Amino acid sequence: MTDQGFGVVRPLPGNGLVAHVGGLLLVCDAAEAVAEDLLGAVRETAASGGDGRALARRVAQVLAAMMGEPVACAVAGHVPEGVAVLVSGQASASVTGSGGEVHLAGRDALTWSDRLVPGPVTRVELRLPDAGSAHRFARLDGGVISGGGVQWDPSETGEAAQPPMRAAQPAPAPVQAPPMPSMGAGPGPAPGPSMAPDWGPPPMEPAGPPMEQRPGPVMEPAPAGPPPYPLGPADPYPPAGPPMEQQAPAPQGWHSEPMPAAPSQGPGSGPAPAVPSHEDVDTARANGMGGDPIDVHNESFEYELLTPGAPGPSGTAPDMPMMPEPEARPLVYGVDCKNDHFNDPRVPYCAVCGIALVQRTLVPYKGPRPPLGVLLLDDGMTLRLDTDYLLGRDPERAPEVAEGAVRPAKVTSPDGSVSRRHLRVALDGWDVNLVDLGSVNGTQIQPPGDPNFYDIPPNEPVTIAPGTTVRIGVSRTMRYESHRNN
Amino acid sequence: MVASAGIPMYDIPFVSIGGGMGSFVTVDYLRVYGVPTSQMRVISNIDHPWQTYEFLTRCSQIPRGERIRSDSSSRPDNLWGFPSYALEEAWKDKNPAYLWQLFTEPLLNDYWTPRAGTVFENLEREAKRINYWDMLVKGQVRMVRRRAGGGYFTVVTPPEGAAPTKRIVFRSRFVHIAVGYPGLKFLPDLQEFRTKYSDYQHVVNAYEPHEQVYEFLKTRPGTVVIRGGGIVASRVLQRLFDDRKKFGLKTQIIHIFRTFVTGSHGPHVWSRRKGGDGWAYQGFNYPKSVWGGQLKAEMRKLEGAERAAKYKQMGGTNTPYRRHWQEQMRAGREGGYYHAVQGTVDRVERTEDGRLVSYVRSSDGIIREPVSDYIIDCTGLEADISEHRVFADLLQNSGAYRNPVGRLEVERHFEVKGTASGDGALYASGSATLGGYFPGVDTFLGLQIAAQEISDDLARRGFVRKMGPLRSTAQWFKWVFNSPV
Known part of the structure; x- marks a missing residue:
């Protein structure tokens, strides 16, 4: 914790928290419960040799998990091409770079604002609203203190500041970085072709590999087709993880909007599941299903999602998070609530936080589709509608199951009135459709509030509304229920 | 212009x-x-x-x-x-x-x-x-x-x-x-659950469509946790009791009150509200004197902190007393299928078998971890x-x-x-x-x-x-x- 490499950091008086760990800076409201998470993000990023971009990304994840509660915080750190800054809530930042002074205020953004300011950067200031001015002798070479902001003059000690704290500079991190194996490995820096060029040791495995490995591809397919609407200009979702690494070419390409639907937590969109190619995602709702169906009958049991990886038809439902949830949730046009939760554009209230959707001008864009509801069979089996299903007496041998296009759900009846391949439940956009696959005994629906059942024509999709009861064959029934029933 | x-x-x-x-x-x-x-x-x-x-x-x-x-x-x-x-x-x-x-x-x-x-x-x-x-x-x-x-x-x-x-x-x-x-404002821990598990069906808010809860319970015995002590909680509870009777169900109900009211309460003898079994009862949505009586006259003159204090005094979650529903609750307590407890929920997690466990901390320090199939949030935060x-x-x-x-x-x-x-x-x-x-x-x-x-x-x-x-x-x-x- 000296100034080596990254200039002079001066704390500004105030009531928040100021942290400086290995050239990464954080200013946040001390009263926020999330302060601890933010500090953790800084420390971990420093420990794993991450740069300003990695820090901003981690902080964005922390903020996304806050469900849109405005959190006053600002972070900054080096990146190879300059300085990355992120501000949220009441915090603000100003950065003087090659292109002049850049101001950012968290209040101007719906979620947070971030920017990559091309170097050389001569001054960075992060402030909470109550910050005073810096004393010229005050310095914060490392650690966490109370304060209202921080001023950083990368140039002050004369060092170039930019690529300062690379691998060779493990000093900063030691604070809390026992696990920095690769730290010492000086040679590390020039590892991959793609990743943060000469920025420290290759970012630690946990966060890194899956996405970093993918130098090029990440970006281009990302735009997810040409959304007719301007919103989320470049890429509504990819941001969740990938953007950082190969962003280099376009310094400004570092978006903030990304992570709309809180993908950070979504098992499907997080870093792990190397999202194949977005087109696939888009078109195929291929959830890589296939696999053991669940026998509803033998197991008196309910069941949440049936998935290939699921522990078979035991008596218990698999734990959702474990579930290899469809890695690529299909993309559909939806809208964000004011707290940035992705929703069906037709619902009156946000499905995550409850805020009214109708008060905003809704700008649809394509995002990963959340579950549409459930199918509840008469024996208690519950099928979560996050993918297509094939219902029947013997669904697992159906070709579409073998291809992995649908999940099989075994439904039998004592009277044998359920066909082998009886009914396909096909999700289309935000709608749930039934396609009777030419079954012998047919499929009937009873719309909500209607006392009668009606036959549906074979091989034609029929959209059903929440509250609809479906009769499969003669004696089995199920209901479609959804929180989106408006 | x-x-x-x-x-x-x-x-x-x-x-x-x-x-x-x-x-x-x-x-x-x-x-x-x-x-x-x-x-x-x-x-x-x-x-x-x-x-x-x-x-x-x-x-x-x-x-x-x-x-x-x-x-x-x-x-x-x-x-x-x-x-x-x-x-x-x-x-x-x-x-x-x-x-x-x-x-x-x-x-x-x-x-x-x-x-x-x-x-x-x-x-x-x-x-x-x-x-x-x-x-x-x-x-x-x-x-x-x-x-x-x-x-x-x-x-x-x-x-x-x-x-x-x-x-x-x-x-x-x-x-x-x-x-x-x-x-509405869904409780933060429930929001977290939803985003974390991408599960919108098991933890629900009473103000959103949640028929799947009642439908599921018709297919097999289950346990439901209700959170909140207001009008909506009383109505949801009544639905569960009604269904239980109508369809012969075995639904178990665990009711968590953040503030558990055990009897009449209020600042003095002329300003008391009935309560019991966790609930604060009120004949009307508001004290009747709000409409034309002394409370209206009094409130009209108050400013600032005094007004806030008066609101606080008359406010708080409360529910109209209804005889039918009271009998249902009594039967539930006696029959061992309705359990009311005081506590605040720290968090909700999924168990191995896909059910929900709530970590409930009571003011007396006891921590309970009821496991349920569904949670209905009736707190009605705005x-x-x-x-x-x-x-x-x-x-x-x-x-x-x-x-x-x-x-x-x-x-x-x-x-x-x-x-x-x-x-x-x-x-x-x-x-x-x-x-x-x-x-x-x-x-x-x-x-x-x-x-x-x-x-x-x-x-x-x-x-x-x-x-x-x-x-x-x-x-x-x-x-x-x-x-x-």
Whole structure:
């Protein structure tokens, strides 16, 4: 914790928290419960040799998990091409770079604002609203203190500041970085072709590999087709993880909007599941299903999602998070609530936080589709509608199951009135459709509030509304229920 | 300037924003007072005034055929309040027992309340009578701003394709805002659960559609955790008890109260509220003296912290006592399938077998970890008013400010303080104004009282004629015969 490499950091008086760990800076409201998470993000990023971009990304994840509660915080750190800054809530930042002074205020953004300011950067200031001015002798070479902001003059000690704290500079991190194996490995820096060029040791495995490995591809397919609407200009979702690494070419390409639907937590969109190619995602709702169906009958049991990886038809439902949830949730046009939760554009209230959707001008864009509801069979089996299903007496041998296009759900009846391949439940956009696959005994629906059942024509999709009861064959029934029933 | 920018502008003297119950009641008053439809517009994104109200009551287990839980001391479609819903239903159903109930409530009987369907049907009749739909403009209000020469501009985004431009502007002397609740606020731990597990079906809010809970329980025995001690909790509980009986179910219910009321409570002997078994009971939504008694008189004079304190004293979650439901709870306790506990929930997680475990901390230090199939959040938290863009804009740009309980500060005649503009005025009514000089603003009667104050204020300002007894009586007959105002 000296100034080596990254200039002079001066704390500004105030009531928040100021942290400086290995050239990464954080200013946040001390009263926020999330302060601890933010500090953790800084420390971990420093420990794993991450740069300003990695820090901003981690902080964005922390903020996304806050469900849109405005959190006053600002972070900054080096990146190879300059300085990355992120501000949220009441915090603000100003950065003087090659292109002049850049101001950012968290209040101007719906979620947070971030920017990559091309170097050389001569001054960075992060402030909470109550910050005073810096004393010229005050310095914060490392650690966490109370304060209202921080001023950083990368140039002050004369060092170039930019690529300062690379691998060779493990000093900063030691604070809390026992696990920095690769730290010492000086040679590390020039590892991959793609990743943060000469920025420290290759970012630690946990966060890194899956996405970093993918130098090029990440970006281009990302735009997810040409959304007719301007919103989320470049890429509504990819941001969740990938953007950082190969962003280099376009310094400004570092978006903030990304992570709309809180993908950070979504098992499907997080870093792990190397999202194949977005087109696939888009078109195929291929959830890589296939696999053991669940026998509803033998197991008196309910069941949440049936998935290939699921522990078979035991008596218990698999734990959702474990579930290899469809890695690529299909993309559909939806809208964000004011707290940035992705929703069906037709619902009156946000499905995550409850805020009214109708008060905003809704700008649809394509995002990963959340579950549409459930199918509840008469024996208690519950099928979560996050993918297509094939219902029947013997669904697992159906070709579409073998291809992995649908999940099989075994439904039998004592009277044998359920066909082998009886009914396909096909999700289309935000709608749930039934396609009777030419079954012998047919499929009937009873719309909500209607006392009668009606036959549906074979091989034609029929959209059903929440509250609809479906009769499969003669004696089995199920209901479609959804929180989106408006 | 606006016009020169190519944005179409309409001159309408009175604009009401919201289009729900608050707007309806207000324009109903003004129509009865004599304002022609050409002088007023309601800007809304819903098609009929009871739409949101019906959605919320339906979700919270009050479909049209069920009786609402609020008292029936007023009716939003009839500013005179006579004949009451009870008289009307007694007449229509040919059931004089309703009247007997009225005479004996609350001693021998529960308070009488109308069916939700009765309320909606009457609203529709009245809406047609006053030509409500001639005044309705569909659109999204972006902001209301003061105009330099007095009055206000209301900037609206019309539905796509409905207008040639993306924005239209209304220039008006008076604006009324009744946008209702900015929304619900789901409990943070439940939000976290939803996003973490991408599971929207097992942890639900009572104000959103959650039929899957009841449907699931019909297929197999299950356990439900209910959180919250208000009216909605009582209604959800009743549904679970009813289903249990009707379908012979084995549903187990665990009810978590953050504040567990064990008996009568209140600051002194003259100001007590009954309670027990966790609930705080109240015969009415509000103490009755709010409407015309000492509480109304007292509140009218209080400012700042004193007013906030008074609200706190009379506030708190409470629920009307209902005999039928009390018996159900008693049976549940005795039968061992209804368990009420005090505690706050730290978090909710999924168990290995896909069920839900709640980590509940009681004030006595005991930590319980009930496991359930479903959790129904009945806490009914409301979002802050600044969550609504129109209010946020008013607070930031138009001089409006918050009252002692954090909502919009309004005058005794419901003009939003600090927003006067020339000879114009900006009014607000409904839940956004809770905490003002008049309590009970977010009830039917509260909306009507606000509408009356606003109409009288508009009469003082010369926008409409004063309403005297003769004209009022004549208008009442028009209501009775369903003839146009």
